[in-house]
Amino acid sequence: MDIPYTIEARPDTGLYNAKVGIWLFLASEVMLFGALFSAYILLRVGSADGYWPHGWLNIPLGTVNTLVLITSSITTVMAWASCKMNQFGKFKLFHACTLLCALMFLGIKSYEYHDKLTHYEFVLKDGTFADGHIVKNQLTQQPGGLYTGYALIKGRKVEDERELYDLRAHKAGPHEELRIEGPQIVKMGSYGPWHNTYTALYFTLTGLHALHVIGGALVIGFLWGPGSRMWKSDPERFTNRVEISGLFWHFVDLVWIFLFPILYLL
């Protein structure tokens, strides 16, 4: 059975069916991310004085990732324009660039995640806080929750935990290698989603966004690879598929345009 209106516009909507479908899907996506943005606003406004992090993320890396996604958006739209102009070779080239950008974006994001997951904060018995990346971990947690052994970290010690929150206001000095003795530790944890509200929001929002990047890249990869066979049999339908995947990809870019300032800059 043939799927109707894959190329020609349906008389009542004036659009081919897939286009109506993708816009309905994107409308639901707006509400999904909208709910998470709403949660972000509520949690940020409700956070205690001096305990909302600033400057925790690597701004140059975030900027590069933003530029990479913008570049992938132009290559996506150029891939579609190439199909419209009957230039299949250019379509292949532009979408190969899109896929490279997607991989680069995910690579940088993975590096940032790794950096957060190997970054630890220690609450010590003398009331101070040690913060840094683990160099050597010889700690063992006993059944009662106490630690034995030691850990070497590259970081710093502070008296007031708030100094660890606003890194823009409290410029971190040079990081040095510190030895943290297990029995001195009251509590320790990495900067994963469990660390605090900010990291929970950061990992949830960027994680969901990264899943969208992966999904979009898989579809674009299919159209670039095995799916491109349709160009020979039904070029117009193939072009419409490229347009639909492009609309999704632009939406992914659009979400990042808001995520970048609220998580990295503000």
Next chain:
Amino acid sequence: MNPSHPEDITQHVRRYLYVFYALMFGTIVTVGASYIPFGNREINIGVALFIACSKAFLVAGFFMHLISERKMIYGILAFTAILFLGLMTLTVLSFADMPHHAFAH
């Protein structure tokens, strides 16, 4: 509506490139503006969100062709906008229940 003739496409491609340059410029301005102390954080947030909205308009308007789409799409998005604004209104109204310290950051 999408361009369908090759001449129209060529014209559109030029426009896509201008939008691309504007988005790149907007990103640099967003980062630069975040380092300018405007006096209080609300102004910094306002500036960053204004630039983000402008960039979003460019992506949605030109790359997603929303600037010249069919009525059907506008209808779908009008519903989404109403629901989204409702959600954000509820979020803002809930501030009335926040303790007074809440607006410091």
